[in-house]
Amino acid sequence: MSNLTQIRDLTSLIAMVQGRYVHTIDDGDCHEWPDFFVDDCFYKIISADNYARNMEAGLMWMDSKAMLHDRILSLLEANVYERHSYRHILGQPFITSVEGDELESETSFMVARITREGPTDLFVTGRYVDRYRVIDDDAKLVTRIVVLDSNQIDTLLGFPL
Amino acid sequence: MNASEKVSQARPEWPTEDGASRVPYWVFQREDVAEIERARLFNGPVWNFLTLEVELENAGDFVAVDAGETPVIVTRGEDGELNAFENRCAHRGSLLALEDRGNVKDFTCVYHAWRHSLKGDLVGVAFKRGIKRKGGIADGFEMSKHGPRKMRVEVFEGLVFGSFDPDVESLKDYLGEEISQRITRVLGGRKPVILGNYIQVLPNNWKLYVENTKDSYHASILHTFFTTFELNKLSQKGGIVVSKNGGHHVSHSSVDAAAEKGKDTYKEQKIRSDSDLSLSDTSLLENFKEFGDDTTLQILSVFPNFVLQQIQNSIAVRTILPKGPDSMHLKWTYVGFEEDTPKQRKIRLKQSNLIGPGGYVSMEDGCIGGFVRRGTIGSPDDSAVLAMGGYGIETSDDRITEASIRGFWTEYRAKTGL
Structure with a gap:
C-alpha cells in the first residue's frame, strides 16, 4: 500500500469526482453521466446476494460508454414511468488498492426516491465497487459494480445509481 | 378505505351476464377475495411453480420459496426424490428454514429444536422424555400425526411445481400438450x-x-x-x-x-x-x-x-x-x-x-x-x-x-x- 499522503490525495480526488457524479444524476444533466467513465468501461448493478454467489447477470449490464449513453437516451426519450428523481448520499471512498495509474475503491451509498405525488422513500442502499483510472487531475471509472444490499427493487429501476 | 372496511361490506356479485369481458375492480381490492384465492387457488387444485430443479442437485439441497403467500421448503431427499412442504414447524409454527438455500441433513426449529426430515416429517422432539422423569411430551403423542403440510411435487423440463391438493390432476394434464x-x-x-x-x-x-x-x-x-x-x-x-x-x-x-x-x-x-x-x-x-x-x-x-x-x-x-x-x-x-x-x-x-x-x-x-x-x-x-x-x-x-x-x-x- 502506498504512503498516507498519496492515499489521502487519492481519497479526496475520488470524493470530488463522486460528488460531481451524484450531482450530475440528482441535480444536473444526466446526459453527462457517461462522461464519468472510460470508453471501454464496465457498469453493472447487482444485489449483494447475487454478487456473493458470482451471478453473472445484473439489473443493468453494460460494457461500453456508448451503452451508458443509450441508457440515458432510452430513459429520457423512450421509456414510460411516473416522474421521479433520486437523491444519492455517499459515504467516504475507501481506497482498497493502487496499481500504477489505476486504483480500486469502495463507497457506501443510500439513494432516496422522490416520486411525483409520493413521499421521499428510501429506495436502495449499497456500495460501489470501483476501479478508477487517474488521468491528469481527474479520475474516470473503468469499472463500477453497484452492489445493492437487498435483492428487492420497489416498482422499477430507472435512473442510474 | 382500509382493508378492514372493505371486508365489512358484503362482497358484490360478479356481473354474470358479462362473463369474462368485464372485470369488476373490487376483485383487485378486497381482502375477502384474497382469502378465497388463498383457499381455492394457491392451496387448491393448481400447480404452483416453486423452483428450477438445477437448484437442488444433491441430497440435502434445499430452497426456501413461496407458494402463493405460504412459505415453502423444497428439498432433494436422501432417496433423490424432490419434496416440498410448508416452511413451518410442527410445534408452534416458526419458520424452519431461515436461509434462502443450502444443504442440510434435516430442519431443526430454532425455537424448541423440533426436528423435521428432508421429507417434512417430524422426527424429533427436544426433551421428549423430559429431564429426570419430569416434564416431557404427553403420553400417546404421535410424531407422525404432526408436521407441516406437504405438497405434491412434479417436474417438467427442470421446472419444479408443487400443489397442496393431493387430488390435483397430473402436471402433464394440467399443462396440456x-x-x-x-x-x-x-x-x-x-x-x-x-x-x-x-x-x-x-x-x-x-x-x-x-x-x-x-x-x-x-x-x-x-x-x-x-x-x-x-x-x-x-x-x-x-x-x-x-x-x-x-x-x-x-x-x-x-x-x-x-x-x-x-x-x-x-x-x-x-x-x-x-x-x-x-x-x-x-x-x-x-x-x-x-x-x-x-x-x-x-x-x-x-x-x-x-x-x-x-x-x-x-x-x-x-x-x-x-x-x-x-x-x-x-x-x-x-x-x-x-x-x-x-x-x-x-x-x-x-x-x-x-x-x-x-x-x-x-x-x-x-x-x-x-x-x-x-x-x-x-x-x-x-x-x-x-x-x-x-x-x-x-x-x-x-x-x-x-x-x-x-x-x-x-x-x-x-x-x-x-
Missing part, C-alpha cells in the same frame, strides 16, 4: 444455469400483473423502446395460444422470413430512424440462433402465476406472488444454459438489459399495475372492459386481442367460484 411443447421448445434437453435472481416489489394486486403479462395488445404501445429506436421494423408475424380452459397462454412473434426477402438487412434498418434517435451501441441487439424456428419472442404463462419468457436470447422465469390485496412480489430468475459459448453468454447478459425491474422493455410493467390500483380506488363496482378481439378465449394468429386475459378470468372464476 400445446403449453408443454412450448416449454420444451425453450428448456428441453438443456441444463439451465441461473444467471441472477431478483424480486421486484409491485404496488398492486397480483392479478394486475397476470393481466399485464397475458396482454399482447399493450406490448408495442406501452413499451416504446423498440419503436422509438425503430428496432422492430422487420415484418413480424405472431399470435396467441390460449389453453382449452383459458388458464394458460402463449404470446409469440417471429420474423416473417418470406416477407423480408428483398428488404434491407436487420442491421441497416436499425441504424436508420425516422425519429432521429438511434442506439450508439447496437451490440445490445445482437442475437444468436438458439431455437429451430424464427420465433423471436415467446411469453408463456401457466395458471395461476408462472411465466416463462423468451425475448430473443433472454430467457427468464417469473413467479407472481401475492402479498395481500395491494402488493405483490415478482420474482425474476435469469437463465442461461451450460452449453452456452462465452460469446452466447455475453449476448444473453447484454440482452438482460431488456428485462427485469430496470429493463428497456419491462420497466413500464413495474408501474402500470400501480396506476390501475390508484385509478380504480374509488370505483370498486365499476369494471374493466376486455373487448379486443371479441369476447372469446380462442387461440388466434394476431396479437391485437385480449383473449388470453379473458381466458385467465374464465379459469379464475371457475376455480374460485367468484
